[in-house]
Amino acid sequence: MQAMIIRAIRLPVCPIMYRLQGYILIFRQTIISLPSINFSSPIPLNDTNSTYADSYHLIQLKGGRKLILFHSAIELFAGCDNLLNRLYSLGNDLNTAGGRYYNAALLRNYFVGLSAAF
DSSP states (O other): OOOOOOOOOOOTTOOSOEEEEEOOEEETTTEEEEEEEEEEOOEEOSTTOOOEEOOEEEEEEEEEEEEEETTEEEEEEEEEEOTTOOOOBSSOOSSOGGGOOOOBOOSSEEEEEEEEEO
16 A cells, blocks of 8 residues: 655635734824734745745825814825835736736835715
């Protein structure tokens, strides 16, 4: 009888560990802070698990202020994404031809906005 070697193959594009942690902090019912932390372990990119995307940590910080004007809720906000300035793939493609698995994400970037509810 010959012994069989069984190798566990992980499901592509599914990391072993993925963690997203966010908080909502409200001060005096008008000033809002929304920090979030995102972690992903290495991700297999093909069926044979021969290529992996690197693990990454991301931090986002968003802050804003809510106002009531003329019976309408208005929120002004600004923030920064990828505070640690990490290189990572925003979306991984599965089993691609030519090994093009990655879609590059922006490095540190900033945003501002206005939201209104009538």
